[in-house]
Amino acid sequence: MSGPNTDYDPVEVTPLKAEEVEAARDAALKAIDAATSLEELKQTRLDHAGDRSPLALANREIGALPPAARKDAGQRVGKARGAVNQALAARQKVLEAEHEARMLVEETVDVTLPTDRVPAGGRHPLTTGAEYIADIFVAMGWEVAEGPLIEAEWLNFDALNLGPDHPARTMQDTFWTEPAENHVVLRTHTSPVQARTMLTREAPIYVVCPGRVFRTDEYDATHSPMFHQVEGLAIDEGISMANLKGTLDHFATQMFGEGIVTRFRPSYFPFTEPSAEVDLTCFVCRGAQVVDAGDGQMITCRTCKGEGWIEWGGCGIVNPRVLVACGVDPEKYSGFAFGMGIDRTLMFRTGLSDLRTLFEGDVRLTTAFGSEL
Amino acid sequence: MKAPLSWIKEYVDLPAELGIEEITDRLTALGLKLEAIETSGAGIEGPLVVGQVLTQEPEPQKNGKVINWCTVDVGDANGTGEPQGIVCGAHNFKPGDKVVVILPGGVLPGNFQISARKTYGHMSAGMICSARELGLGEEADGIIVLPADAPAPGTDAREALGLGEEVIEFEINPDRAYALSMRGIARDAALGFDVPFHDPAQRDVPLANAEGYPVRIDDEAGCDYFVARTVTGFDPTAPTPEFIKKRLEQVGVRSISLGVDVTNYVMFELGHPIHAYDKAKLAGPIVVRRAHEGEKLTTLDDTVRELDPEDLVVCDDTGPIGMGGVMGGASTEISKTTTDVLIEVAHWDPRSMFRTGRRHKLTSEAGKRNERGVDPLLPPIAADRVVELLVEHGGGVAEPGVTEVGPGASLETRKPPTTITIPISLPTRIIGIELDDETVVKSLELIGARVKVEDGTLTATVPTYRPDLNDPYDLVEEVARIVGYDKVPSVLPRRATGGGLTRAQQLRRRIGRALAGAGLVEVVDFPFVGEADFDRLGLSADDVLRRTVKLANPLNSEEPGYATTLLPGLLKVAARNISRGQDGVSLFETATVAFPVDQAAPIYGVDRRPSAEEMEKLLAAIPRQPLHLAVVLAGERTRGGWWGAAETASWSDAIDVVRRLGAELGVPVEVASASRAPWHPGRCAVVSIDGVEFGHAGELHPNVCKAFGLPARSAAVEIDLDHLISKVPATAAGPVFSTMPVAKEDVALTVSVDVTVAAVEAALREGAGELLETVRLFDVYEGDQVGEGKKSLAFALRFRAPDRTLKAEETAAAREAAVAKAAELTGAVQR
Known part of the structure; x- marks a missing residue:
């Protein structure tokens, strides 16, 4: 850079001439405008705003001017450079946005490509079904009780008023463990959990017990040596059949939807008296006994065989003999109990027709239900 | 139980306008459940x-x-x-x-x-x-x-x-034995429609006398009433009248001969089993007693039966000639040449009937009624009715001799009728319908009870045809069914105040969801196992898992045990899925297994609650049944696709399942190498919590994969879920973490190949001290560069101080200390 030169006539320094500066500025702006990519703009920046650009060179000359001339020239050059830089920045922004947009377009993928690197898992519908049922009762303030699958004979039978010679024992063919004199069986129903609950808790009792049970049934589409039941037990002061009906109606509606209720028929179970069979409004025809064949013609409902009802389970008022064996005062308390097949309930709900599908472990069953029922 | 409507109608004045459906609906509502209505000749059209x-x-x-x-x-x-x-x-x-x-x-x-x-x-x-x-x-x-x-x-x-005849098939519950007869069904039909009932058992019978066939009862507890009548000069070739033949056919019994048909007919009519002997084949007086040890009897079905000293038998001088109340004997059976018939109608102890029937696997129409209980006043009536029909249709003469022995034979010695006393408000309270006294009394009178009410207390004398009625609540059920179960209103009980799911119940759900979320599919399988399963698992002869709870009556004799491990079942399920075309399956099952305790469970009385000690003794005899989780990873664990090739399940995936569960539940799981069938001896981990082992995970032994037909390198897990759940902290402690900058250091250490990563990692942790935040292995190398018998482990260490930015010297010092400790404890050399 040159030192001050008082002999120098500013007007005579060519690069600082107003027209020169304007020309340089205009050239720069034109080039900036013409840049179509970030690379071109980078070159334009070097050419028109870099160290060797006309305006930069002009700027260098300012210092050599006499002080009187510096202000005027400085303002002129500074303004021009400012305009160029501004245009550069603006153009940069535009080009960057364009670049980004182009990149995104280029990165487009086919989102319908498969994404199932890890196959989906799932929980068994019997598990989620049992939970669904339990939750209906838990929401009413009931608790979920449990007991072992291999059970003392006394709890499975005697305590429930099924004495050693009770004819009802032939109704449930039992898996006995060896030696027989150990009096241990695979539980034939979830009812021993009733006994256990009464033996270990104080009334009032409101428990539901979903669980696995065993009977020596041959394995076919509707029978299995292992199946699942849900047992309910309420022991309180003033419990009546009306409470039982109320509870089961609520259960049915929660399980199968509005309009599905229960019907009682007299029956016999040693552990309840009075006893009842529970029928459920047919969830297919919803009690109408007929269904639309699909062509507007009404035909007899196949699910309930035109009865409007289907068998669901058994229930009754807890036999006072059971209360006594389990240490509940029958003078003070009464109770009700009920039991339904979960497998059957599940088949109703899901339309499965072969019980064996539930137990053969094909992953296609479970994954069809996802992780919840 | 099949019943022709016309036969029922003989004893009850049902209004003519009642359709069969109205009748069966009402009877179903009363507890006699309609099974089917058959109309004979249905489907026949034209000439x-x-x-x-x-x-x-x-x-x-x-x-x-x-x-x-x-x-x-x-x-x-x-x-x-x-x-x-x-x-x-x-x-x-x-x-x-x-x-x-x-x-x-x-x-x-x-x-x-x-x-x-x-x-x-x-x-x-x-x-x-x-x-x-x-x-x-x-x-x-x-x-x-x-x-x-x-x-x-x-x-x-x-x-x-007789076409067009309607036959109703009922499902009769075991307590309603009376409904195994036209008499009983007609009785309920009569009370159901409140119309007159004409009791076919209402007949005058000749009084007992000394001229009858000699009978002695030696066991009055087993047989309290024995009536014998004789018809002589009977024509054994006389045909059974058509109405009897037709009705027997309608109820599902084959017509055999007049003598046999009449006894069956009267049994269906009145409900009491009857037996007929060829009197000519009887030798000496009849004696009723228990069988003697070693006695044998050939029954009517031509089966030789070894009698049990508990069996009740009817004997003559030759020994047993019939199993009382269950099935007659062949030697005295009536035949085509029988002209003199001895009729037996006896009242037997239902329990003995049940036991004998079960013991000899005998089910007969007679046994079915006798074991459920029949009207104890029927014997002379049924016997007289049989005599009447035999004489009418087979000729012959009713002998004047009438034998009646046993306490049931006279009013003085007969068991008095059952009386039941209840507060008259009991039905209202239990049924939940407001019932006035009149309704309660009327209902019980309809079933034939004599009812007395005094000061709010009702006493009912139960009719003899209802031996099932003994308890107060039995009367409640009678009132309920007559008033109608359909009248019971629907009233929710008061709101219970339970505490929701228990912690263990919540955790089990959480475990299931976590496993499903990790891509595992839950299955449900039977718990039955056999020796072949254990052999295929490669268990040693004395392996504790071979000691199962044995079933006395397994469905499949090859699988007599209750599972001690879930793996055999799950491996079979995995193989089934593979054979059905899956390229890989990741399965889990949670179920209890059982370990025998070899103690007898007591049988207590039921008149009181067992004491605390008694309960303890009872519960101690029940096999230990921990909840297990088993996992099988077979074949592809991840699928192949545009992202790359499929990955096959490996030992590490199995161990990761357990580690992840631990992480999900906030329980640190320790992993150590182990050797346990059915796993690969070099690729099996034992998992523990606080030093207590609770299961194994790793690759299955190649022989096991072969034996079960699974892809090579399949992996499996089996753990005691109860143990894991028991270790879950009740409340998780909130973590404290620093927000100061992290300092990262990598170290590569050479160790002998038999040194475990866990050992090196533990040493690094110990040496690095409190500034160490995490240590993670990121590479393992074995090969020429580290030398024979060595491996190189590369760890990433992250350091952080709670309160300041770490200086480079501090980090370096901690790193050096970690390496030094690793060298000291594991012989590690920094590369």
């Missing part, structure tokens, strides 16, 4: 007429069969009055017999269209029918031959056959 065989010409055929070319007079039913030519394959008839003919244009059950057609060289115009072809029974020994007094040829045969 079904009486025919009389005019000619019958046997014609042998090439196939060895002989057919009969017949001409049959069918009156004007064929429109011509000419005899009808019909080919018939049966031979149980002769010219002159009246038969049942379906003419062309008719339809038999199963939509079998009848037309004139050419067969065996004749134009056969119609068919002579068998009972089976008409849907009237299973017997097809030949065609139906009608009695000689059947209507004239050409008459519609439906009436002669």
Whole structure:
């Protein structure tokens, strides 16, 4: 850079001439405008705003001017450079946005490509079904009780008023463990959990017990040596059949939807008296006994065989003999109990027709239900 | 229990306008559940007429069969009055017999269209029918031959056959034994419609005398009433009257001979089993006692039975001649030559009946009624009714001798009728319907009880036909069914105040969800195992898992044990899925397994709650049943695709399942190498919490994969879930973490190949001290550069201080200390 030169006539320094500066500025702006990519703009920046650009060179000359001339020239050059830089920045922004947009377009993928690197898992519908049922009762303030699958004979039978010679024992063919004199069986129903609950808790009792049970049934589409039941037990002061009906109606509606209720028929179970069979409004025809064949013609409902009802389970008022064996005062308390097949309930709900599908472990069953029922 | 409606109607004045559905609906509501209504002859259409065989010409055929070319007079039913030519394959008839003919244009059950057609060289115009072809029974020994007094040829045969008769099939609950008779069903029908009942048991019977056949009861607890009557000069060839035959057929019993048919008929009529002996074959007086050890009896079904000292037997001088109340003996059975019949009607102890029936696996119509309880006043009545029918239809003479022995025989010694006392408010309280006293009393009177009410207390004397009524709540059920179960309102009980799911229940759900979320599919399987399963697992002969709880009556004798491990079942399920075309399966199952305890569980009385000690003893005898989780990873764990190749499940995936569960539940799981069948001995981990082992994970032994038909390198897990759940902290402590900058350092250490990563990692942790935040292995290398028997482990260490930015020297010092500790404890050399 040159030192001050008082002999120098500013007007005579060519690069600082107003027209020169304007020309340089205009050239720069034109080039900036013409840049179509970030690379071109980078070159334009070097050419028109870099160290060797006309305006930069002009700027260098300012210092050599006499002080009187510096202000005027400085303002002129500074303004021009400012305009160029501004245009550069603006153009940069535009080009960057364009670049980004182009990149995104280029990165487009086919989102319908498969994404199932890890196959989906799932929980068994019997598990989620049992939970669904339990939750209906838990929401009413009931608790979920449990007991072992291999059970003392006394709890499975005697305590429930099924004495050693009770004819009802032939109704449930039992898996006995060896030696027989150990009096241990695979539980034939979830009812021993009733006994256990009464033996270990104080009334009032409101428990539901979903669980696995065993009977020596041959394995076919509707029978299995292992199946699942849900047992309910309420022991309180003033419990009546009306409470039982109320509870089961609520259960049915929660399980199968509005309009599905229960019907009682007299029956016999040693552990309840009075006893009842529970029928459920047919969830297919919803009690109408007929269904639309699909062509507007009404035909007899196949699910309930035109009865409007289907068998669901058994229930009754807890036999006072059971209360006594389990240490509940029958003078003070009464109770009700009920039991339904979960497998059957599940088949109703899901339309499965072969019980064996539930137990053969094909992953296609479970994954069809996802992780919840 | 099948019951013809016409038979029921004999004893009850049902309004004529009542349809069968109204009747069965009401009876179902009363507890006699409708199973099915059969209408005999359903499915028969068109001309079904009486025919009389005019000619019958046997014609042998090439196939060895002989057919009969017949001409049959069918009156004007064929429109011509000419005899009808019909080919018939049966031979149980002769010219002159009246038969049942379906003419062309008719339809038999199963939509079998009848037309004139050419067969065996004749134009056969119609068919002579068998009972089976008409849907009237299973017997097809030949065609139906009608009695000689059947209507004239050409008459519609439906009436002669009793077609159109409605038979109701009921499902009778074991407590309602009375409904195993027309008498009982009619009784409920009468009370159901509040119409008069005509009790068929209401009859005058001759008084007992000393002239009857000698009978002695040595066991009055087993048999408290024995009535014997004799008919002599009976015609053993006399046919069973049609109405009895038809009704027996309708209730599902084969007609055998008049003598047998009458005893069956009266049993269905009144509900009391009856036995008939050929009196000529009896030797000396009848004695009722328990069997002696070693005694044998050939029963009516020609089976030799080894008698048990608990079995009740009827004996004569030759020894046992019948199993009392269950089945008669062959030696005194009535036959085609029997002219003198001794009738036995005895009241037996239901428990003995049940036990004997079970012991000898005998179910009979008699046993079914005797073990459930019959009306103890019926014996003389039923015996008299049998005598009446035998004399009426088989000729002969009713001997004046009437034997009645046992305490049941006289009013003084007879068990008094049961009385039950209840607060009259009990039905209202238990049923939940507001019932006035009158309704309660009326309901009980309808079933035949005598009722007394005093100061709010009701005492009912129970009718003898209802031995099932003993307890107060039994009366409540009677009131409830008569008032109607459909009248019970729907009222939710008061809101319970439970504490929701228990922690363990919540955690089990969480575990299931976590496993499903990790891509595992839950299955449910049977818990039955056998030795072959254990062999396939490669368990040693003395492996504790071979000690199962054994089933006395397994469904499959190859699988007599209750599972001690879930793996055999799960491995089979995995193989099934693979064989059905899955490229890989990741399965889990949670279920309890069982370990025997070899203690007998006591049987207590039921008149009180067992004491605390008694309960303890009972519970201690129940096999230990921990909840297990088993996992099988077989074949592809991840799928192949545009992202790259499929990954096969490996030992590490199995161990990761357990580690992840630990992380999910906030329980640190320790992993150490182990050797345990069915796992690969070098690729098996034992998992523990606080030093307590709770299961294994890793790759399956190659032989196990082969034995179960699984892909090579399949991996498995089995853990005690109860143990894991028990270790889950009740509340998780909130973590404290620093927000200061992290300092990262990598170290590469060379160690002997048998040094575990866990050991090196533990040493690094110990040496690095508190500034170390995490340590993670990121590479393992074995090869020339580290030398034989060595491996190189590369760890990433992250350091952080709680309160400041770490200086480079501090981090370096901690790192050096970590390396030094690793060198000291594991012989590690920094590379």
